[in-house]
Amino acid sequence: xxxxxxxxxxxxxxxxLAMASARPDTFxxxxxxxxxxxxxxxxxxxxxxxxxxxxxxxxxxGPVMKRMFSGPANGPGAxxxxxxxxxAGTGFITITGAEPPSKVTLNLVxxxxxxxxxxxxxxxxxxxxxxxxxxxxxGRQPLMAKVVGLFMDCxxxxxxxxxxxxxxxxxxxxxxx
Numbered sequence: 010x011x012x013x014x015x016x017x018x019x020x021x022x023x024x025x026l027a028m029a030s031a032r033p034d035t036f037x038x039x040x041x042x043x044x045x046x047x048x049x050x051x052x053x054x055x056x057x058x059x060x061x062x063x064x065x066x067x068x069x070x071g072p073v074m075k076r077m078f079s080g081p082a083n084g085p086g087a088x089x090x091x092x093x094x095x096x097a098g099t100g101f102i103t104i105t106g107a108e109p110p111s112k113v114t115l116n117l118v119x120x121x122x123x124x125x126x127x128x129x130x131x132x133x134x135x136x137x138x139x140x141x142x143x144x145x146x147x148g149r150q151p152l153m154a155k156v157v158g159l160f161m162d163c164x165x166x167x168x169x170x171x172x173x174x175x176x177x178x179x180x181x182x183x184x185x186x
Contacts, residue, residue, distance in 0.1 A: 032150065038164050039145035040171035044179045048133040048140045051182050052110035055131045055142075057082060058089040058102065064177035066170045067097070083107075098122050102129065117146070142178065144171045 044051055054060045059078060062068050074093035080086040080103070090101035099121040106114035111133050119125040127148030134141045146167065157163070 034150055035147060036150045036154075036163070037145060037147045038167045038171065039143055040168050040175060041141055041143040042172075042175040042179055043136060043139045043141050044182050045139045046182045048110040048135055050185075051133055051140055051142060051178070052113075053083075054178060054182060055113045055133075056084055056087075056104065056107055056109070058087050058104065061089065064174060064181050066173040066177065095122055100125075142175060144175055146171075 054064065059082070062076075068074075074091045074097050077090045079088045079090070083104070084107045085104050088101055088103040091097065092099045098119055100117065100119040102115050102117045104113060105116050106112070113131045115129040117125070117127045117129050119127075125148060127146050129144070129146045132143045132145075134143075154163075
């Protein structure tokens with residue numbers, strides 16, 4: 010009986026690992042929203058990491074976070090580091106590229122609760138009297154992340170945060186326009 014249980018567990022484990030191994034080695038999460046403002050009006054809220062505190066949903070993850078800013082106030086080299094509870098984690102984000110008023114590229118490094126090194130990109134595309142703002146994140150997907158992805162919809166979880174952040178940004182910008 011015990012040997013049968015061990016055999017079944019081994020077969021299930023091999024099956025899960027095989028399915029996970031077949032998943033892509035990279036991931037991409039992206040959400041977009043139309044904001045009734047010109048790209049130049051929206052851009053300052055994205056290229057200044059201190060401005061993130063006003064609209065980013067990730068700021069609510071850890072109200073007692075230790076925050077540190079370094080480098081220039083905005084643009085390439087601007088860095089925002091944080092240490093928080095298990096939900097907020099520990100990590101830093103650095104602006105690596107800026108193309109005013111259409112694109113900001115950042116490097117997101119998470120240290121806790123798990124290690125990750127991802128690229129975050131904001132693009133702003135004019136659309137009539139509005140601007141389509143897209144927030145995306147791409148990165149490597151190691152085997153453990155692939156296994157987790159079999160049981161949790163990470164795109165939906167992160168996507169909900171992006172949607173909330175973009176809605177906050179829209180509200181902030183449109184109330185000032």
